[in-house]
Amino acid sequence: MNNFSIENQLLNISFLLILITLIIYWLNLIITDLNILKQISKFSTIIINLCLSISLIYRWINNHYFPLSNLYESLVFLTWGLTFIQLILEKQNQSKLIGAINLPIALFTIGFASLALPNEMKEASPLVPALRSNWLMMHVSVMMISYSTLIIGSLLSILFLIVSKGKNIELQGSSYNTKIKTNFIINSISRKYNRLNLLESIDNLSYRVIGLGFPLLTIGIISGAVWANEAWGSYWSWDPKETWALITWLIFAIYLHTRLNKAWNGKKPALIASLGFIVVWICYLGVNFLGKGLHSYGWIL
């Protein structure tokens, strides 16, 4: 059994587990009172993440560099990032929605890596001189984790738009309301405090997730700029991938600014975040398939 087939087996197991876990998550949304489904899905997500981790570490040990040098490796890492962020968010929020909307994307990325890419694109090849740097691990891994986080945050915004379709909404959990006072009458018997409804919790969670992804994207872009300056003497060259990373950054910067504006409350920020979802995918996959620029993985279309 060669190295590649071991990796392949691990990815196939991951693919199968993601498919099963996705079904469990969706069942859990329908049958809400079964706690065992929640436990199974959580455990299964941990197993998926472990399988992907082992696959990446195995490839790292065999090839002596962090596996982020081609499209196949980056897709596997993106799937790992999606499941990892999901686990973190579920630990904090206990929400069944995150897995239900995240796993279809994870299924797509792992499926695309396993099934759509030709074998020569999956094979590890020695790094080109420009990639022989510690910045590779720093820059690309942070970018991929930021993409994972922003994808989940954007998906939550899309879900918010779907759920709020045809509804006139007034959110109290929005970040703009610096003037709203939360009143508590403190006494030994009763304490009244507000709990957010489904829409508000989706909106709030989306904001928090994008709020986590945005600084990561900032670090990713900046580390890339520093590396580019070290490698070929230009921290910004308007390369297509660089430009689209900037566009992604601008989209989410606009999103975060709209959250501060009372006039933009509700659906408008969610629309921008939904646009951000498309932009992230263009930035990550679309630009590479042009086969142009310094970041191209080569193209298959």
Place this chain on the structure above:
Amino acid sequence: MLFTNKKNVRWILLKIFSNLNFAICILFIILFFSMLGSIIEQHQSLAYYQNLYPIKSSNIMNFNWKLIIDLGLDHIYESWWFLFILIILSCSLIICTFSVQLPSLRNARRWKFINGYSTTQQNCLLSNNIYINKSIINIVACLDEQGYYCFNRQLKLYGYKGLIGRIAPIIVHISLMVILIGATISFTNGFIVQEIIPVGEIFHIKNILGSGFNNSVPIYSTFRVNDFYINYNIDDSIKQFFSQLSYVDQHGYKRVYPTIFVNSPLKFKGITFYQTDWQINALRIQLDSSCIVQYKLNKVQIGKSIFWICHLPVEKNKYLFIIISKLNHEIYIYNSDGALLFTSFLNQKINISNNSFRIIEIMSSTGLQVKVDPGLLFVYLGFALLIISTFISYISYSQIWFIISNKSCYLNGSTNRAILSFEEELVLISDHYINNFNE
């Protein structure tokens, strides 16, 4: 009258530039043109655009090459109007910082005591002055535990925390300004030079690719390429390529510098030398241990493999083909029929039909990029500030008011983000307060 009008115009402009919606619009415009710049290929020839975007007279709204050239869409990122948009963004950042963010920070530092709300009395916690004193002490202890700065006046208490979260947006704006200033300094005072220099040659910085109008290219500085070599992987792909440079001063004194390679440039008196490219030029062949001749090598690519080939005349209508696949490795010698005759190395004597020769050198060149970037320090400072401030900006600025009114206690709170966490914190404070009070 004119003065007041000017004042009004200035005031309106300030109001527009500090407006959040205006900033969002500017960001959308930058976003749109950035997209456009990645769709329309930049810096191509006129013929390229004419071929790809022909004028079709049938369509009134036709997007054609003439439109691209006239609007400068062939070089969006260097066009005057794109730079103008960036200047507007800079102005918006500065004005927003001074007219909105700084006053907001000053306001956040002030004590704000408010009166109690008219709420129906129910199960009052406090009933007399002794308990009131105890209440104030307890709530101060609870708030202090949660990291609040507290201010007390009579039966009112005000506390805040996370003021640094209010400073962060100002630093974000400043960092973006510092990056733009750094980029401007680089644009006006910097230069980029690309040189392809044969090994052993002395060179001056002269092949300028781009330079600012206020640059000072050190044209009299003399450098020498002492050596160039390549490391290969097992599969014959290039692992890394290296150049060894030295600086030659006016007196001919040579100062040798560390070897440079991709990702490891050389910094010298504000000039940075980057290893960017390489090429194999020619073969130096010694014929019959006497004269030395030089033959140009031609680059040929077959699939993913690259070869350098030259042909050496030996007899009339007879040639030897010398093929090189790697620098300073095996040399393959074929006859004109395509049969492999020898696998040779450098300085190895080769005898073919009463002729002897040896290949004494594979002449190579190194590709260097030479750059002076005086704005780099500002750009890096801006980067550092941006990273730090982006994270700091997620710290919530929270305020708490504790009021004793009509024998009731009220706890009021306000925060600028993370409302759920803040609500939980208020519940925690009230729990602590009740527990302490009942002890």
